[in-house]
Amino acid sequence: MTTHDVVIIGGGPAGLSAARRLVISGIRDVVVLERETEAGGIPRHCGHTGFGLGQFLALPMTGPEYARRCVAAAGAPIRTRTTVTAIEPGGRVHVTHPETGPDVIIGRCVLLATGIRETPRSARLVSGTRPWGVMTTCALQQFVYLRNTKPVTCAVVVGTELVSFSALLTARHAGIQVAAMIEEGERIVARRPGDWIARHLLGVPVLTGTKLVAIRGRERVETIEIERQGGRETLACDGVVFTGGFQPETAILRSAHLTLDPSTGGPAIDQYFRCSDRQVFAAGNLLRPVETSGMCWAEGRIAAGNIVLALQNRLPDASYPVPVTFSEPLKYVYPQRFTIQMPVAAPPPLLRARVNRAARGRLRLLADGRELWSRWVHLLPERRITIPSDRLPTTGLQQIHVELIED
Amino acid sequence: MSYDVAIIGAGVVGCAIFRRLAMGGAKTVLIEKGADILSGASKGNSAMLHTGYDGMLDSLELACVRAGYAEYLEIHRHLNLPLLETGGLLVAWNEAEAAELPTIVEHAHRTGLADVHLVDEPELKRWEPHLAPAALAAVAIPGEHIIDPWSPPLAYVLQGIAHGGEVRRRTEVTGGERKLVGWRLATNAGPIEAGVVINAAGNYGDLVEAIARPSPFRITPRKGQFVVFDKPAARFVRSSILPVPTERTKGVMVVRTAFGNLIVGPTAEDQEDRADAAVDEAQLRVLIDQGIRKLPALADVTVTATYAGLRPATQFKDYQIAALPERNWITVAGIRSTGLTGSLGIARHVAGLYSQHFGRLRDPATPIWTPVPNLAEHLPRPYQQIGYGEVVCHCELATRAEIDAAFAGPLPAGDLGGLKRRTRCMMGRCQGFYCSARVAELAAGRLADLPVRSAA
Numbered sequence: 001m002t003t004h005d006v007v008i009i010g011g012g013p014a015g016l017s018a019a020r021r022l023v024i025s026g027i028r029d030v031v032v033l034e035r036e037t038e039a040g041g042i043p044r045h046c047g048h049t050g051f052g053l054g055q056f057l058a059l060p061m062t063g064p065e066y067a068r069r070c071v072a073a074a075g076a077p078i079r080t081r082t083t084v085t086a087i088e089p090g091g092r093v094h095v096t097h098p099e100t101g102p103d104v105i106i107g108r109c110v111l112l113a114t115g116i117r118e119t120p121r122s123a124r125l126v127s128g129t130r131p132w133g134v135m136t137t138c139a140l141q142q143f144v145y146l147r148n149t150k151p152v153t154c155a156v157v158v159g160t161e162l163v164s165f166s167a168l169l170t171a172r173h174a175g176i177q178v179a180a181m182i183e184e185g186e187r188i189v190a191r192r193p194g195d196w197i198a199r200h201l202l203g204v205p206v207l208t209g210t211k212l213v214a215i216r217g218r219e220r221v222e223t224i225e226i227e228r229q230g231g232r233e234t235l236a237c238d239g240v241v242f243t244g245g246f247q248p249e250t251a252i253l254r255s256a257h258l259t260l261d262p263s264t265g266g267p268a269i270d271q272y273f274r275c276s277d278r279q280v281f282a283a284g285n286l287l288r289p290v291e292t293s294g295m296c297w298a299e300g301r302i303a304a305g306n307i308v309l310a311l312q313n314r315l316p317d318a319s320y321p322v323p324v325t326f327s328e329p330l331k332y333v334y335p336q337r338f339t340i341q342m343p344v345a346a347p348p349p350l351l352r353a354r355v356n357r358a359a360r361g362r363l364r365l366l367a368d369g370r371e372l373w374s375r376w377v378h379l380l381p382e383r384r385i386t387i388p389s390d391r392l393p394t395t396g397l398q399q400i401h402v403e404l405i406e407d
Numbered sequence: 408m409s410y411d412v413a414i415i416g417a418g419v420v421g422c423a424i425f426r427r428l429a430m431g432g433a434k435t436v437l438i439e440k441g442a443d444i445l446s447g448a449s450k451g452n453s454a455m456l457h458t459g460y461d462g463m464l465d466s467l468e469l470a471c472v473r474a475g476y477a478e479y480l481e482i483h484r485h486l487n488l489p490l491l492e493t494g495g496l497l498v499a500w501n502e503a504e505a506a507e508l509p510t511i512v513e514h515a516h517r518t519g520l521a522d523v524h525l526v527d528e529p530e531l532k533r534w535e536p537h538l539a540p541a542a543l544a545a546v547a548i549p550g551e552h553i554i555d556p557w558s559p560p561l562a563y564v565l566q567g568i569a570h571g572g573e574v575r576r577r578t579e580v581t582g583g584e585r586k587l588v589g590w591r592l593a594t595n596a597g598p599i600e601a602g603v604v605i606n607a608a609g610n611y612g613d614l615v616e617a618i619a620r621p622s623p624f625r626i627t628p629r630k631g632q633f634v635v636f637d638k639p640a641a642r643f644v645r646s647s648i649l650p651v652p653t654e655r656t657k658g659v660m661v662v663r664t665a666f667g668n669l670i671v672g673p674t675a676e677d678q679e680d681r682a683d684a685a686v687d688e689a690q691l692r693v694l695i696d697q698g699i700r701k702l703p704a705l706a707d708v709t710v711t712a713t714y715a716g717l718r719p720a721t722q723f724k725d726y727q728i729a730a731l732p733e734r735n736w737i738t739v740a741g742i743r744s745t746g747l748t749g750s751l752g753i754a755r756h757v758a759g760l761y762s763q764h765f766g767r768l769r770d771p772a773t774p775i776w777t778p779v780p781n782l783a784e785h786l787p788r789p790y791q792q793i794g795y796g797e798v799v800c801h802c803e804l805a806t807r808a809e810i811d812a813a814f815a816g817p818l819p820a821g822d823l824g825g826l827k828r829r830t831r832c833m834m835g836r837c838q839g840f841y842c843s844a845r846v847a848e849l850a851a852g853r854l855a856d857l858p859v860r861s862a863a
Contacts, residue, residue, distance in 0.1 A: 035798060035801055037797065081797055081798075083790065083798045083801065083804070085790070085804070096790050096791060096798075098793075098794065098795050098796050098797055098798075098806075098807075099793065099794070100793065101791070101792055101793035101794075102791050102792075117837045117840045117841070118840055120837060120838035120839070120840060121838065122635075122710060122711065122712040122713050122838050123709055123710045123711070123836075123838075125686075125688045125691045125692065125695075125710065125713065126688065127685065127686060127687045127688045127689075128685050128686065129683065129684070129685045130686075130714070132823065132857075135839060135843060136837075136838075136839070136840045138840045138841070139839050139840055139841075139843045139844060142841075142843070142844035142845070143843070143844040143847065146844060147844045147845070147847070147848045149844070149847065149848070149851075151843075151844075151847065214685070218682065247709070249837075251801065251802060251836065254637070254638055254639045255638075255639070255642075262707045
């Protein structure tokens with residue numbers, strides 16, 4: 001059993017960034033726990049470029065290059081192959097390691113930065129058999145970029161989020177043909193011109209308004225059935241890649257004492273990234289699905305700044321939180337509560353949100369029923385919504401509410 | 408090569424019979440057409456150790472379930488097989504169902520289960536506070552427990568092998584001809600000669616039976632779909648929540664698993680296809696809805712997996728087990744939903760038929776125990792010890808040591824499904840998001856037909 005100032009769970013961009021900031025701030029006793037053999041998180045197997053813009057003074061780099069840069073920048077010891085099995089009050093983190101077995105590591109503060117995963121086929125309740133060849137983008141990337149293998153030869157990509165285009169690039173890299181990219185909605189979820197790139201640069205048919213109805217095949221995927229324009233069609237393929245539908249990786253929180261927010265799927269936090277246990281903080285994509293690695297890096301840094309204050313007993317007491325509520329079509333808003341009375345010069349906190357369908361109208365921030373801020377917006381699913389909260393009163397507040405008055 | 412006995416079908420029933428006969432000294436071969444054991448009906452069930460509280464009086468099924476239950480309790484520690492002692496609560500959700508409960512208790516008493524009793528609403532809600540308010544009353548069945556569906560048959564086969572039995576996988580029986588004594592079975596892997604053939608072919612039972620005689624029964628696979636909820640759901644119930652049964656099925660249950668999940672199911676759908684265990688979105692949604700209606704907290708828990716099993720139902724209610732001495736054949740068919748519990752009892756019964764008609768079996772004075780790796784969450788697992796190599800599957804905490812073990816020994820995993828059933832890898836909430844590529848890498852060269860190529 002060892003005790004540290006800060007125990008960081010998860011060695012992806014958010015956790016590594018937090019480690020870096022803590023060490024720079026003079027917190028020497030920081031340890032990062034990483035369950036994989038290498039730290040770096042999800043970018044480790046995103047073989048394509050586009051990472052690190054605005055974070056490192058460098059041109060955009062590939063995911064693995066970016067992951068290595070993050071690891072090198074962390075500046076704190078990273079314990080790889082260390083699996084956290086439970087978290088208990090008092091900053092007690094139960095771990096296990098292949099060579100040393102179970103142990104307890106205690107942090108004066110604990111930062112959760114365990115990231116996200118995609119929704120697999122099972123949780124999407126897709127009909128049909130369960131043959132080989134059904135996977136998520138991340139699994140495909142690991143096959144291709146980490147293990148240099150080709151799990152299927154001809155795939156259908158389900159979904160059109162940003163990550164779905166990453167699946168296309170991964171398939172292209174491995175020489176996997178993509179029979180089609182399908183999307184239930186009437187337009188792609190990612191920003192245009194993603195579909196144009198898919199169609200014209202990658203030669204992949206993008207079928208919107210198309211639902212995957214069933215997967216067929218005994219040992220391997222043989223066909224899929226899709227529904228579009230009121231009819232059913234069969235597509236031949238030996239792989240189905242389910243993309244996106246991200247959810248926070250809360251495996252270790254499932255039996256913990258922390259409050260989870262069912263709408264984000266992650267732990268509920270206040271504006272200091274502090275969980276319901278004041279010793280525990282959370283940052284990065286664990287907080288919600290899903291943001292870029294760059295934003296996770298930024299959050300890790302801000303969370304670490306708050307942890308520094310917490311270690312100095314300079315963070316406001318969390319005992320009188322003001323809940324943040326919201327209404328449809330908003331899907332989630334976080335932080336889920338505000339600790340009012342802000343004597344410290346923290347960066348002005350932001351509220352972040354998503355909608356569960358396309359909508360336009362006036363987005364409003366209300367404090368005890370009084371409008372503090374509003375703006376006319378056109379909102380799309382999976383797009384980040386940012387609401388400034390610097391006008392929130394610092395005392396005497398009961399409730400914060402975010403709503404969209406639709407046109 | 409000639410054997411005393413050839414058993415066709417390595418489902419849980421075939422595996423248990425194999426164990427019993429091999430331990431009894433018969434030269435036994437277990438023939439399975441799949442790449443691994445449990446590739447048919449036995450791979451998808453509810454993993455309950457049934458008491459037989461609702462069993463048909465004087466039926467062979469009830470006798471086998473009782474004997475199987477008792478033997479499992481006797482041997483499970485020797486084979487390192489789990490027992491999650493939940494007990495069952497058969498819950499009435501309306502007045503009509505509540506009115507049936509006394510009859511159920513009375514029936515259970517007549518089967519010999521004296522500890523089955525009525526539970527009133529306050530006691531029910533004290534014991535199961537998360538049940539929906541509509542729960543009115545219940546019947547407690549204290550002995551109704553949970554086991555692991557895959558490890559017991561594996562342990563049975565391994566014990567049979569330790570006692571001299573042989574297993575032939577990827578071997579499909581395509582026909583057979585009578586010899587002077589016994590049979591010469593035609594298979595895709597060459598002929599197999601045996602003095603006695605035991606038909607334990609599950610969903611193919613009537614087709615295999617036709618080798619010996621016009622089958623007196625017809626198998627109509629009955630599909631049961633299940634939804635597996637993520638592990639947080641398991642803490643919402645202590646007991647297995649059972650429904651008041653209907654004429655056709657035991658109904659939809661809400662039960663924990665040895666692996667720490669909660670399952671809701673099964674459906675009961677008759678179908679012609681003997682292999683197509685497809686799930687169906689509409690049915691899965693119905694199951695989820697039923698689960699939430701009984702246990703509202705399930706609404707906030709994600710689904711980990713879905714699966715379907717095919718139960719080999721016949722037109723008869725009871726098991727179809729018979730010895731045909733003049734044909735050197737034993738039929739073991741129509742083992743629908745109680746096979747996991749009943750298997751050890753069935754094996755005893757079949758061993759009795761065998762010694763009565765075909766040859767003496769001895770009781771092994773010193774059985775060789777072949778403990779299997781534990782997969783149950785409430786018992787120690789390798790990740791809690793030193794030297795497990797690496798955690799390969801983070802959701803289920805399946806380790807490199809367990810995967811290596813699954814490829815070692817006399818019955819290594821025969822396909823990916825077999826590996827998953829031996830280790831739980833890729834079976835957790837992420838369904839291979841994190842581990843499938845690593846699992847494939849570890850399995851490369853060990854699983855013949857894993858369709859993963861080196862990238863060009």
